[in-house]
Amino acid sequence: xxxxxxxxxxxxxxxxxxxxxxxxxxxxxxxxxxxxxxxxxxxxxxxxxxxxxxxxxxxxxxxxxxxxxxxxxxxxxxxxxxxxxxxxxxxxxxxxxxxxxxxxxxxxxxxxxxxxxxxxxxxxxxxxxxxxxxxxxxxxxxxxxxxxxxxxxxxxxxxxxxxxxxxxxxxxxxxxxxxxxxxxxxxxxxxxxxxxxxxxxxxxxxxxxxxxxxxxxxxxxxxxxxxxxxxxx
Amino acid sequence: xxxxxxxxxxxxxxxxxxxxxxxxxxxxxxxxxxxxxxxxxxxxxxxxxxxxxxxxxxxxxxxxxxxxxxxxxxxxxxxxxxxxxxxxxxxxxxxxxxxxxxxxxxxxxxxxxxxxxxxxxxxxxxxxxxxxxxxxxxxxxxxxxxxxxxxxxxxxxxxxxxxxxxxxxxxxxxxxxxxxxxxxxxxxxxxxxxxxxxxxxxxxxxxxxxxxxxxxxxxxxxxxxxxxxxxxxxxx
Numbered sequence: 001x002x003x004x005x006x007x008x009x010x011x012x013x014x015x016x017x018x019x020x021x022x023x024x025x026x027x028x029x030x031x032x033x034x035x036x037x038x039x040x041x042x043x044x045x046x047x048x049x050x051x052x053x054x055x056x057x058x059x060x061x062x063x064x065x066x067x068x069x070x071x072x073x074x075x076x077x078x079x080x081x082x083x084x085x086x087x088x089x090x091x092x093x094x095x096x097x098x099x100x101x102x103x104x105x106x107x108x109x110x111x112x113x114x115x116x117x118x119x120x121x122x123x124x125x126x127x128x129x130x131x132x133x134x135x136x137x138x139x140x141x142x143x144x145x146x147x148x149x150x151x152x153x154x155x156x157x158x159x160x161x162x163x164x165x166x167x168x169x170x171x172x173x174x175x176x177x178x179x180x181x182x183x184x185x186x187x188x189x190x191x192x193x194x195x196x197x198x199x200x201x202x203x204x205x206x207x208x209x210x211x212x213x214x215x216x217x218x219x220x221x222x223x224x225x226x227x228x229x230x231x232x233x
Numbered sequence: 234x235x236x237x238x239x240x241x242x243x244x245x246x247x248x249x250x251x252x253x254x255x256x257x258x259x260x261x262x263x264x265x266x267x268x269x270x271x272x273x274x275x276x277x278x279x280x281x282x283x284x285x286x287x288x289x290x291x292x293x294x295x296x297x298x299x300x301x302x303x304x305x306x307x308x309x310x311x312x313x314x315x316x317x318x319x320x321x322x323x324x325x326x327x328x329x330x331x332x333x334x335x336x337x338x339x340x341x342x343x344x345x346x347x348x349x350x351x352x353x354x355x356x357x358x359x360x361x362x363x364x365x366x367x368x369x370x371x372x373x374x375x376x377x378x379x380x381x382x383x384x385x386x387x388x389x390x391x392x393x394x395x396x397x398x399x400x401x402x403x404x405x406x407x408x409x410x411x412x413x414x415x416x417x418x419x420x421x422x423x424x425x426x427x428x429x430x431x432x433x434x435x436x437x438x439x440x441x442x443x444x445x446x447x448x449x450x451x452x453x454x455x456x457x458x459x460x461x462x463x464x465x466x467x468x469x
Contacts, residue, residue: 001317001318001320001322072444075443075446075451076440076443076444076447077408077419077443079408079409079411079419080436080440083422084440087436170302170304170305171304172304173304173305173306173307174409176306177412184304184306187310188310191310191314198311198315199311199315200315202307202310202314202315205307206299206303206307206311209302209303209304210299214298217298217301
């Protein structure tokens, strides 16, 4: 045991950890981690919404295939999805695809399937009477979903969405595998260069991840409490 | 893509098939060892989380929040690269005599999963009526003994479906061990890909194995809920 001896390695590379080589080169570190997470969040929000609506569709020809695909993707590790994207995207797009987009697509598809479960649960949590009332006022089925059920369901889903976002921030660390220079990748680079401070480096980046994720976890808890309180009155 | 020649034979027989099979074995081994250890650790953390002694409570709270809010990959790297810095000499010597990559992956997976399991156990305990604890305490059991004999045996029974789900997550998470060179399924699939350039076949095989495992595990949860929990009157 040599203990945690020297944190100077952190301060010497601090800018590298935070923004990579940003102003003069591509962005990296925490900045890229957040970028990947936010872009994937937006894409998977819409992806999850569409998949979720397809999962609760009245039409079996739409519902069953969607359920099969969603559950199949939920059944495999994210790492597998990343490798699939790594192979398939260039084949589909007919050219090279930047690694960061490989990761963004993989994260979005993977998280969309989890989001779709949240959407499904949210929609099923709204009493049937709401849909029936909407239909009896003459709305079409999709109008009832879009204007009556979904707006109420969305509010209840927000805490779960935030939790999913936290998972996503943690999952961006897997971008390391395909060589995207986000925080974990930067840490391994610095570790390869300095050799003798691995514990300091990985402890430091786990604290950074912790600060970001804990902030969002707390936000989700607060939202949940607020929602429960609003329902109570 | 159009002039790609599929060659499924390489993943259904011969040397590469054997690689994949050995990968499946390591994945299962890694998952089973880690789930057993993380169940024990999770149980301890869950009991600590319900303790009335402040420092123990704080410690368990910090443990849960920290390990649930940091990426598993970073934890794996921390233990793999950094364990010699923070573990005592005896532990390091022992780790060097065993398969070190495997051990580091087990440590990381165990600690990560134990935090999730502890929360599952805690919600299981919360579903046991409070009166049970009061009754146990008033008949002379200490806090730990009433946990051991009265609360936990019931709570664990309710917690089994989420535990099996954690096992499923663990199996999927174990794929991250490839980053430190544990020769599990994803690692072997990648190995086959780099030896044969038949990535499509190799990853299809690995994907199907993972899918098979998830289907079996999900089926087990359903079966358990039907056969054991429903007769107990527990609704999951």
